[in-house]
Amino acid sequence: MTFMPDKETEELSILYANRSAALNHLQQYEDVLEDIRKCISLGYPRHLRYKVFERRARTLLVLKRNQEAISAFQDTITALDEANKFDKEKRQKMRTDSKLMLEILNKGLTLAGNPKDPEPLKRKPPKPKLPGKNNREYPAASDAIQIDYEESRGRFATATRDIKVGEMLLVEKPHSGVLLAEYSKTHCQHCFVKCPILVPCPKCPNVIFCSEKCLEAAQKSYHAYECHIVPLLWKSGCSVTCFIALRMITQNKKEYFTKIVSELDSKSSGVYKTDDYKNIYNLVSHEDKRTKQDFLHRTQMAAFLVKLLEVSGYFEGKPRSKPVDFDEIKSMAVDDKHKNDLALFGGLILKNLQVLQFNAHEVFELQCPRPKPGKNIIKHTGKSVFLAGAVFPTLALFNHSCEPSVVRYFCGPYIIIRAVKNINKGEEVSENYGPIFTTVPKEKRQAELKEQYWFDCNCIPCKDNWPTYQEMTENYMRFK
Structure with a gap:
């Protein structure tokens, strides 16, 4: 479908019709309706339309959209008049079945539909929303943070109140x-x-x-x-x-x-x-x-x-x-x-x-390999895959720390940041530009940041020369 030289042809309409049949077997009913709509708009042959009209009618029944199903069954009966290449006995049977369904629907009887009660495939997650109030000046951010400015540091984010670990602080669509x-x-x-x-x-x-x-x-x-x-x-x-x-x-x-x-x-x-x-x-x-x-x-x-x-x-x-x-x-x-x-x-x-x-x-997504037969998927590790590049104007105002106070992830095109630790009122809310103290030594972090972002990092892990996890010994590990 993607590589067809002419996207406005009868051949493409047949491909959409065939795909709607496959999707019907996969119980992706909303997508069935969309493909049928597309195939008709592309000029699907009139002598074949009874097929997709009946498929649409029965799909609408499964979705319990009975009023629309009535119209679709009526379209099926009309289309059968043009199905001159269809076997007469089969055509008559489909006409009889369609009329019977119309009688049942018009009498207002409730149909059982699909016993599995399948849900349509969700192509994308719903648009994420901040749970609390938005910052009035920076609406992509929570009112738990504000953007401050200092001559030596430029703009940066700080907490307007105590922030608990896990709080969602920003949801932003890319510019x-x-x-x-x-x-x-x-x-x-x-x-x-x-x-x-x-x-x-x-x-x-x-x-x-x-x-x-x-x-x-x-x-x-x-x-x-x-x-x-x-x-x-x-x-x-x-x-x-x-x-x-x-x-x-x-x-x-x-x-x-x-x-x-x-x-x-x-x-x-x-x-x-x-x-x-x-x-x-x-x-x-x-x-x-x-x-x-x-x-x-x-x-x-x-x-x-x-x-x-x-x-x-x-x-x-x-x-x-x-x-x-x-x-x-x-x-x-x-x-x-x-x-x-x-x-x-x-x-x-x-x-x-x-x-x-x-x-x-x-912009990345988490991809998990399919488990082998008999294997538990939990044993397989996922990995972040670089999909796209984007610019997020509000997130761009957050400064870097080698020990960031937030983590970022994606929901479709939207970037979401959450607190990964408790942040006190007035403290800076920092993100991470790449090198992090837990895995990258100070000298390498400083060199990477200087080369790519043109600044010298003065975060606490850099000032105090914190060890990486690998360099830590049991004597330094303290948990509370």
């Missing part, structure tokens, strides 16, 4: 995120969840989605312009961070940026919103500390990305209709009408690349 290329055929491009039942892009074979809702959201924003440039981005070897720098642009219309460009250097006042580009623009970028070589490297990447933006049709608001290749990029002359746009958006992408170096996060 922008990009799935890694190797998961483009197994996970949703929009929300990053695994796709047991994929929805292909109707215009390209490059990505998949978990639902029509995610497909529609992507097509209305970034994927409209990325659809035909994704393969070139992957072939170029650019990192996921570079791709995020581009998506931070493509997910909004050109007019959005031309409207706010004069306000970018002024920090937002009032509510700190996740979808406000100004909040990303004003995150730490260490522009004043960069070398000429660093600027040259990032400027070259920004020039490549803004050229892709131009060829995608973004500046005109008209997405291109065919894939782009390197030869087309190389042969493109500078279009005078795009000079101002190239300068503006090239500059924004360059800024994005600098900001993302210090503020992007990995």
Whole structure:
């Protein structure tokens, strides 16, 4: 389905119909209905429609949606008139059965339905919510924390009250995120969840989605312009961070940026919103500390990305209709009408690349191997797998500690942080950027943080040179 060159064909409608039959056997009834809806919209052959109409009717019965089932059985009877290739006796039997079901339903009798009472497959977990009150200024965070500022440390989070271990302190959707290329055929491009039942892009074979809702959201924003440039981005070897720098642009219309460009250097006042580009623009970028070589490297990447933006049709608001290749990029002359746009958006992408170096996060999922027959799954250890990169504006304000006070995990695209220890009122609420004292020696931690984040860590484990777990002896271990 993903690799079909033409996604608006009768052949594709038959594939959806066949998949609905398979899903029916798997008792994934909500997905059955969705595939039947899709196959009809794609022009499923009229002489075969009685099959999917009857399947829809019986699926609705299982889901106890009797009023809709009545309409579906009526559609089945009508469709049988066009089933000229269907065996006459079987056609008459189906007509009789459908009429009988209509009589029963119209009399208001309750049907037993499926004795197993199956639940539909949940493609994604529900949107997580903070259990208590949200911070008024930083709504992604709990009111148990506030964001403070010091000249030497920048912005950081502190506790407004005593926080108990396990408390949920932040739930945030990324401002922008990009799935890694190797998961483009197994996970949703929009929300990053695994796709047991994929929805292909109707215009390209490059990505998949978990639902029509995610497909529609992507097509209305970034994927409209990325659809035909994704393969070139992957072939170029650019990192996921570079791709995020581009998506931070493509997910909004050109007019959005031309409207706010004069306000970018002024920090937002009032509510700190996740979808406000100004909040990303004003995150730490260490522009004043960069070398000429660093600027040259990032400027070259920004020039490549803004050229892709131009060829995608973004500046005109008209997405291109065919894939782009390197030869087309190389042969493109500078279009005078795009000079101002190239300068503006090239500059924004360059800024994005600098900001993302210090503020992007990995998005990961926990994967557990399937146990061998007769083996207990508990004996198998799971592992965190790097799926995507993303930037979370509120979480980016939290400072690092080699002994963090929170842990982070993901629920679809949402990042969640919880306290891993009791935090007293007024204490800093810190996260971890990678190296942690329990497994990485001080010298290595300091070197990693200096190289990647350009700061010297002064957390307590670094100041007091705490030993790693492996270096500890029984004499140092104290539990209470």
